[in-house]
Amino acid sequence: MQLVDHLLLLLVGLLALSHDGQSQTDGHQQEDPGTGEGSPSLKIAPSNTAFAFSFYHLIASQNPESNIFFSPLSISTAYAMLSLGARSDTWTQILEGLGFNLTEVSESDIHQGFQHLLQTLNLPHDNLETRVGNALFLSQDLTLLPRFLNDTMAFYKSTPFRSNFLDPEGTAQLINNHVKEETRGKIENLVSGLSTDTVMVLVNYIYFKGRWAKPFSPSKSAPQDFHVDENTVVKVPMMFQDKNRHWYLHDRYVPCSVLRMDYLGNAKAFFILPDKGKMKQVEEVLTPDMLTRWNNMLQKSSFYRKLELYFPKFSISGSYSLDQTLPQLGIRDLFSWQANLSGITTQKNLLVSKSFHKAVLDVDEAGTEAAAATSVSSSLLSAYHSRQVLRFNRPFIVVIFSTDTQSILFLGKVVHPTKP
Structure with missing residues (x-):
């Protein structure tokens, strides 16, 4: 042998x-x-x-x-x-x-x-x-x-x-x-x-x-509900911002919202929040081309606006x-x-x-990464000019991206934020 x-x-x-x-x-x-x-x-x-x-x-x-x-x-x-x-x-x-x-x-x-x-x-x-x-x-x-x-x-x-x-x-x-x-x-x-x-x-x-380019204030964090699924709700420390502008869109053709948060440095994060019950449909179209599309769109000024943002610490x-x-x-x-x-x-x-x-x-109030990206066209997405409310109180996808190397450093899905 x-x-x-x-x-x-x-x-x-x-x-x-x-x-x-x-x-x-x-x-x-x-x-x-x-x-x-x-x-x-x-x-x-x-x-x-x-x-x-x-x-x-x-x-x-x-x-x-x-x-x-x-x-x-x-x-x-x-x-x-x-x-x-x-x-x-x-x-x-x-x-x-x-x-x-x-x-x-x-x-x-x-x-x-x-x-x-x-x-x-x-x-x-x-x-x-x-x-x-x-x-x-x-x-x-x-x-x-x-x-x-x-x-x-x-x-x-x-x-x-x-x-x-x-x-x-x-x-x-x-x-x-x-x-x-x-x-x-x-x-x-x-x-x-x-x-x-x-x-x-x-x-x-x-x-x-x-560190986040726009960090959260710890004094504004408070316990709120996170809906793991239709039958499971857990309490999480929910961070809050309402004074800052963010890169944000709601996709007309994919049932989700996409938030880009920059860090101090050459990196950024995309947080993809499917509409309720639509995680599977969003995952089915989660491809390199789709990420490029969102990245390009989230450099257009019409998608940079004030946002009432609720985001879990986890x-x-x-x-x-x-x-x-x-x-x-x-x-x-x-x-x-x-x-x-x-x-x-x-x-x-x-x-x-x-x-x-x-x-x-x-993830906590201080944060991690920052960057810029490429060009755009806006025909497929909706931009609202009034202040929007975005609550990450259900499962979402996270992409941590290095802008210098155009590389995904980390990729994941947060389903249950209280399970390490």
């Missing part, structure tokens, strides 16, 4: 919105890689967005009444990095599963795109902190092929750590301490029960912290076993005996035994 050694992928996403809103960045200056038209990260943005919605629809179909929250960017980055060591069908399945059309985009464009994207997101900013990183935890007797080691460091800035997997508890502690440090203490005890036949663990994390999280989910998007061989990861090492027959993704969202 052929011996197979195991590789474990851990992916972590954290979106933190805190009252102090102080950004913590490294003191040294980094050069801005540039984000203009034709920049490498924009070449991969459409594929990353397509993957984000494919993954969302898959999770939503399996858990229609549950909270959803994940970082498509974290998943895409980790698996694109792993593809550097994949060969044959395993390589093709990974990249096509991530949404890339390999007849239209080259492998070098993909990795250069992620390299540029990571450089851009990790730039220091006074009001916005985004940290994206990768780490490889390697068995002490595992020798990586030089090309894989060099490419993962060059394109993905991965940090290698030597670990003793014969001491599973000690190695788990090493990994957990690293994740805890990189996510500012927000995610602890990510991994436990490591197998002694594990030889490599790949960790990707994304941490995001920022925390949710999502945990996903990607080894169970991604085969349904075409990434199959990687988790089976057919896996070809011979570009990583010649010593071992590797397969990915487990792959976990965890993402956490905290």
Whole structure:
């Protein structure tokens, strides 16, 4: 019987919105890689967005009444990095599963795109902190092929750590301490029960912290009803604003309202509130093209108006076993005996035994992200010039978007805001 050694992928996403809103960045200056038209990260943005919605629809179909929250960017980055060591069908399945059309985009464009994207997101900013990183935890007797080691460091800035997997508890502690440090203490005890036949663990994390450009006043927050479904009502701390202008529309052809809230920095959030009982209909048309349409419309002055806004303060999280989910998007061989990861090492027959993704969202009065976007035409949407009232007191969809890289950092659905 052929011996197979195991590789474990851990992916972590954290979106933190805190009252102090102080950004913590490294003191040294980094050069801005540039984000203009034709920049490498924009070449991969459409594929990353397509993957984000494919993954969302898959999770939503399996858990229609549950909270959803994940970082498509974290998943895409980790698996694109792993593809550097994949060969044959395993390589093709990974990249096509991530949404890339390999007849239209080259492998070098993909990795250069992620390299540029990571450089851009990790730039220091006074009001916005985004940290994206990768780490490889390697068995002490595992020798990586030089090309894989060099490419993962060059394109993905991965940090290698030597670990003793014969001491599973000690190695788990090493990994957990690293994740805890990189996510500012927000995610602890990510991994436990490591197998002694594990030889490599790949960790990707994304941490995001920022402040609303128009923060809520804590003194105006008060308990109000949130309608989980027709039969379930819970009390949530509801934040309130009535003095500010916001980018807001009600779609004439899709039964929903869309609110764009900016953060201080190069990011923004879209909150999509389906009309009562219309979540399924909205999800059916939730596509990259629809997000582009809303984004373009929400830069037209007629949709920038005073709004009486009620928005819940909440925390949710999502945990996903990607080894169970991604085969349904075409990434199959990687988790089976057919896996070809011979570009990583010649010593071992590797397969990915487990792959976990965890993402956490905290929303409060202080907030997280900011930005601008593109142009417009208004024939399909309705703009009201009198003050509108918008109550997020029922399930809604959230998209956290990086404007510099045109990338979805986080995507989710808030069904039950009191269930973390």
